[in-house]
Amino acid sequence: MDLIVARNRTDLLKARGDGPVALVPTMGALHEGHRSLIREARARAAQVVVSIFVNPLQFGPHEDFSRYPRTFDADLEVCEVEGVDVVFAPSAEDMYAPDRQVSVRAGEMGRIVEGAARPGHFDGMLTVVLKLFNLVRPDVAVFGQKDAQQLAMIRRMVADLDLDIEIIGAPTVREPDGLALSSRNRYLSAPDRQVALALSRALAAGAERATPSKVLAAARAVLDEAGPALDLDYLVLVDPATFAEVDESHSGAAVLAVAARVGATRLIDNVVVSLGR
Template sequence: MSEQDPQGRLNQQDPAPARTPAAGRTPAVARTPEELARLRPGLGRLALVPTMGALHIGHRTLIAAAREQADSVAVSIFVNPLQFGPNEDFDRYPRPLDADLAACAEEGVDVVYAPAVETMYPGEQMVTVHPGRMGGVLEGEFRPGFFDGVLTVVAKLFHMVRPDLAFFGQKDAQQLAVVRRMVRDLGMGVAIVGVPTVRDPDGLATSSRNAYLSPKERESALALSRALLAGADASVTGPVGILSAARAVLAAAATAAPPVSVDYLALVDAQSFTEVPGDFRGDAVLVVAARVGETRLIDNVPLTL
C-alpha cells in the first residue's frame, strides 16, 4: 500500500540501507520444522518475512524494516500451491532459489526457511483457515479460495517459525488486512507490521509478476498507478469524485495498445474492505486490479477522508 504525501502524490519509497555489520552474512538454510526448531533458541526476538521467492527490491525493503525491529530475521521462500487457482501461473512462477539466497545474504538475513511442498502439505490439506466476509470480496471474488490458501500457509509458517513479528508489504493491502484479522481473531500473538509499497522509477509497484510484461505491456500497466494518483488528487471531492477521477484514467487505458482490462476499482474501508458510502469519513484504500496481456496486476493507495 503506497503512502500519500501532503501533495497527494504516490510516494516511491527508497529501499532502506542494509545494516552494515550483518550484510554479507550467509544465512542458515532450514528445510524442515525440525531444523527450524534447532535454530530458534539462538535467534532472540525474531521477525519473519514470508515470501514466495523471486526476491526484488520490495522484499529487500521488508527485510530491512524487519532488521530494524528484531534481533534476527527469517525469510520464508515457498511458492504456495493453495493460493493459486486452476488457471493461474503456479507452474511458471519464478523460482530462482540461488539468487534469492544470495539476496538474503546481502541483506543480512539470519535464517531462510525453504521447505518442499511435501513438507508444508504432507497430505491432503483438509483443514484450512477461512477469511470470512473479508475474503469474499475484491481479490476473493476474482480468485476464489485465494485467501484461504494465504491464511493457511501463513498460519503454518507462524507455527513452524515461531516469530515475534511478521512483515508484509502494503501493496497487497487486502492480504495484509485479512492476516491482521486472523492474528487478532485467533490470538496468535504475532505482531503484524505493514511496510509501504515500493515503486519502480516509472511508478509501477514492484512485483515478481512485472517480469512477465513486455515493454509495451509495461507502458500500458502504468495506467494503474496513474489512476490511483488521479483518485488521490481528487480526495477532497469525496468517494464519488475519487472513483470518477480514477475511472477516467482506466477508461482511456482500456483503448490503449495493448489494452488494460480492469477486474475492479473500489474505494474501501481500510479495516473491513467493504466499499465506503458517499458520506464516508475515515481511513480508506483505493484499490485496483487489472490485466495487461496475460499478466494480472494489483495496486492501491491509502486515503484519509
C-alpha cells in the same frame, strides 16, 4: 554469522535463535520491495527469518502457479546481502500432509474484492501464513502494503485467533516510473509495461480527490484512457480494516484498490486515500 538455509521443520527448529524473531514470508523472486521488508524486519528483531515457498493453496486452477518465477539462488544472494539469518525453504510435502483436512477459512472478508476475483485465494494464503507462524514462532511479521487486502486479512486472523504476533505493514515500493514492484512485472513486454503504468497514474489521480465519488471518477477516467489493452478487473474504494466498499458519507482513511490484466499478466495496486479533507 553465515546464512542458514532450513529445508524442513527440523532444520528450522535448530536454526531458531533465543532472541526476538522477525519473519518475512515470501514466495521468492525477491526484488527491492522484499528488500525493504527485510530491512524493516532487521530493525525490529535480533533474528530475521525469510520464508521462500510458492504456496499451491493460494493459486486457482487457471492461475500461474506453474509459471510463477522461481529464482532460488538469486534469492539467497539477496538474503545474504541484506543480512538475513535464516531462509526457510520447505517443499510442499513438508508443508502439507497428503491427508490434510483442516484449513483456515477467510470468511466473508475473503470473498470480496480480490477474493471475488480469486475464489479460495485467501483461504490458501491464511492457511500457509498460520502454518509459518506456528513453525517459525516469530515475535514480529512484516508484510507489504501493496497486498493491502492480504495485510488486512492477516491482521484479522491474528486478532480473531489471539496470536501473539505484531504485524507490520511496510509501504509499497515503486519503480521510478511509478509501477508497483511485483514478481510478475518481469512478464510484461515493453508495450504492456507502458499500459500498466495507467494503474499507478489512476491511483494518484484518485488520491487527489476528497469524496468517494470523485476519487473513483478520477481514477476511472485515467484507466479508460488506456483503452482495451488494459482489461480492468475491479476498481474499488474500501475500508482499510474490512475491505467493505465505503459510501459517500465515509471520511478518514480508505484504500483505493485496482486489479487489471495487461497482456497475460494480472497486476494489483492500491493507495491509501484521505477522504473528507
